[in-house]
Amino acid sequence: MTAVQFLCLLLCLSFTPSLQHVSESEPLMRFKSSVNITKGDLNSWRTGTDPCNGKWFGIYCQKGQTVSGIHVTKLGLSGIIHIEDLNDLPNLRTVRLDNNLLSGPLPPFFKLHGLRSLLLSNNSFSEEIADDFFKDMQQLKRVFLDNNRFTGKIPASVMQLAGLEELHLQGNQFSGEIPLLTDGNMVLKSLDLSNNNLEGEIPKSIAERKNLQMNFQGNQKLCGQPLNIKCDDKPSSPGRDPNEVTGKAVFMVILFLLIFLILVAIITRWKKKRQSEFRMLGKDHLNDRESVEVRLPESIKKPAESTKKRSNADGSSKKGSNHHGKGGPGGGGMGDIIMVNSEKGAFGLPDLMKAAAEVLGNGSLGSAYKAVMANGLSVVVKRIRDMNKLTRDAFDVELQRFGKLRHPNVLTPLAYHYRREEKLVVSEYMPKSSLLYVLHGDRGIYHSELTWPTRLKIIQGVARGMQFLHEEFASYDLPHGNLKSSNVLLSETYEPLISDYAFLPFLQPNNASQALFAFKSPEFSQNQQVSPKSDVFCLGIILLEVMTGKFPSQYLNNGKGGTDIVEWVQSSVEQHKEEELIDPEIASNTDSLQLMVELLRIGAACIASNPDDRENMKETVTRIERITI
Missing domain, CATH: 3.30.200.20 (Phosphorylase Kinase; domain 1)
Structure with missing residues (x-):
């Protein structure tokens, strides 16, 4: 091969990735032209430019090489989505078009076999979804179709996805019975079917599932657990004796009243x-x-x-x-x-x-x-x-x-x-109680106030408090030792206050290892050692708990329940899927999405298995404080 031929070959190879990126701009431009934009623009999408250059709004790329996500929210999108255009993006894993004006039947997203997240909340999609719609979408992990206008039955195929982790269908007009959840699905963590027209008994395969956050409220004809509504309480038939029906009704009222009074007496006595x-x-x-x-x-x-x-004190004889x-x-x-x-x-x-x-x-x-x-x-x-x-x-x-x-x-x-x-x-x-309660409690007004700015304020406040404690108790093996969300209290303005700190010197070693959360760090389970870096691990758990909204299984002694937040986050970061970790309740802040991802990466660094791979508290806090809105 001559030197000229070799040089030409080398130049061709060097330009291949760029040409591939540019080729991915074509289907995205076709997608852009097929929809109407009423509340913003996609001017950063330009023909012939690289979608992975970091300038295309709402485009996320895997390792900076190929398009893996489309996050276009709150732009008032309407029109018809041509899935064939998106099918030309072979590595597309996330489609997020929530909070737009899209309407009509659900587009045939089933053609995107590699899709893992389909997030279409708060649009105006309507009509029925075919029962086998999700049959070929075996990679799906998150499906958010909430707050649309879908009718008909919930497609059985979505409940047959073995890898499905989150399914949100609330706020639609789905009717009929809830399909059975496949026995092969052991990872479903969140199911919200509230405010539909569903009826019948909630399948035991769902109701008896442990570690599953579920919501069925607002379905008048639904019964079974966890609604505590018996499914055999059916209306009487026209031919039955009215006196018999009335007598049974009175008996049931008296019975429930007696049970209620007994419960009140028990609770009062206990208190x-x-x-x-x-x-x-x-x-x-x-x-x-x-x-x-x-x-x-x-x-x-x-x-x-x-x-x-x-x-x-010197002269008194009183005890x-x-x-x-x-x-x-x-x-x-x-x-x-x-x-x-x-x-x-x-x-x-x-x-x-x-x-x-x-x-x-x-x-x-x-x-x-x-x-x-x-x-x-x-x-x-x-x-x-x-x-x-x-x-x-x-x-x-x-x-x-x-x-x-x-x-x-x-x-x-x-x-x-x-x-x-x-x-x-x-x-x-503190009237607002603990961060644990506000995040995972009754999800009332306090929880609704956990906006992205509030969560960042809490994380940064906890970080500053921990740096202060590490300076005050610098000679301690564990300046805090028991940092977890139940020991972070919230003021009226959501200013966090850290409690239960510096207790290690008070406790015998056996008691300390059982009582203090820092002893859940990897270094203790592997080498029976703790250090100030164990506090950094605990700070990382809180940071990730706040950003994902998930209850960490690390808080539980038996490890059963909640989410193994360490394994989940480390796996997602390795695969560059940090955006999938973000709590959907704050993920709509698309302008701050990169800041959230950076914060998640800081949290992931805090929970590194080897404490030598973690930064110290001061370095970690400095990184956290650089995140500004």
């Missing part, structure tokens, strides 16, 4: 028992005649008051006035509550005993109660067991140190109560 249990906290060694005083830090006492209390905690072997039998932060005012144990109490829940370190005191102050009292590693004096020193912490994203305790058997830590109550 009283738990409230009584709360009121007895600290009373094991404290009778009605014993005095209980509030111990203030020396720094906030007036000199005269300090002298007077010191004198009283509860031993302010310095030397009252008995092992430090048990203390009857005082010790203030470490007086910003919300001072209070004593009698104030807590008289407060209206409400059980908030049980965590890995103990139980939590909400108490509303007579002066209107609402606090959370955490009853912590198995915190016996430190002596009483060392415990005092650590809690006094906690009380001096000041950062807008760190919850500073107000007071504590020490007993050998258990400790009480008192902090301010």
Whole structure:
């Protein structure tokens, strides 16, 4: 081969990828010409240019080489989509055309056999969908056809997709019974069929599926679990005796009323028992005649008051006035509550005993109660067991140190109560509760306010709080140790406040490994070691939890339930499918899609299996703070 021939061949090979990219612009331009655009433009789509050059709006490419996704939302698209045009994009995996004005029957997307995400929410598509429409779309993982005008039965073929993970058909006019879910599908995580005209019994293959988030509300003729509507309660036939029907109806009403009253009695008794249990906290060694005083830090006492209390402590014979905690072997039998932060005012144990109490829940370190005191102050009292590693004096020193912490994203305790058997830590109550509740709870108004800017604010606030803790407790193996969404509280303005930090020195090793979330990091399961990088892992889990909206299975002791967010994210990032991770409730912010993807990549870096591959907390926070809207 001559040098000239070799040079020509080399030039041809070097231009092949570019020519391939340009060739993919042709079907996209045909798609553009087939639709009408009423709320924007696609001027960045230009004939003869490379769709993967990063300038084509809404076009995503796999490894920058071939078109893998079309995300064109909120442009008021209307007209007819010619699927044949898109069929000329061999590596197309995602079609996202939600929040447009597309109408008519569902275009034949079944011709796109390699499609994995079909997202057409909030359009005006109508008519019936053929029962076998999805038969040849075996790669589909996400189907969002919600809030259109589809009628007829739900196509059975969509329930036969073995790899289907999310199916949203809510807000249409689907009727008839729900098709059976194939036994081969073990990955379905989200199913929303609410607000249709469905009827009959919900298939047991769906109702009994564990780890499946499902919604069937708004279907008047639907019955079975999880709606708690019996399917055998059918209307009486015309030939039946009206008196017989009326008698049975009265009997059923009385029966349900009795059950309701019994349940109310059980719940009331349970609440009283738990409230009584709360009121007895600290009373094991404290009778009605014993005095209980509030111990203030020396720094906030007036000199005269300090002298007077010191004198009283030296001369008093009352059991509860031993302010310095030397009252008995092992430090048990203390009857005082010790203030470490007086910003919300001072209070004593009698104030807590008289407060209206409400059980908030049980965590890995103990139980939590909400108490509303007579002066209107609402606090959370955490009853912590198995915190016996430190002596009483060392415990005092650590809690006094906690009380001096000041950062807008760190919850500073107000007071504590020490007993050998258990400790009480008192902090301010946050009305919006925890990030865990707002993300995965009743999905009410608080959840609806979790917009993209709010989620970014929460993530950045948590990151700043963690950097502060890593500076304050730099000598600790785990400056936090228990960072998870249940330990991130939210203020009225959704400012996050981190709680339950720096508890590792208080716990015996066996208790720490069971109670602290940082011990779920890969390095502990592999090498029985933890470090500040384990906190970075926990921050990554929270970041990904907020961005995906999924409940991490890592929070569960048995690992059963939720989403294995580590495996899911790492797999998606390796395949450059980060956009598929984004919670659909915020993914419509197409202008910020690249910022969301960058944030997901930061989270993925935080959960690297090898801690040496993770950046430290300061470096991670710096990257997170660079994300600006």
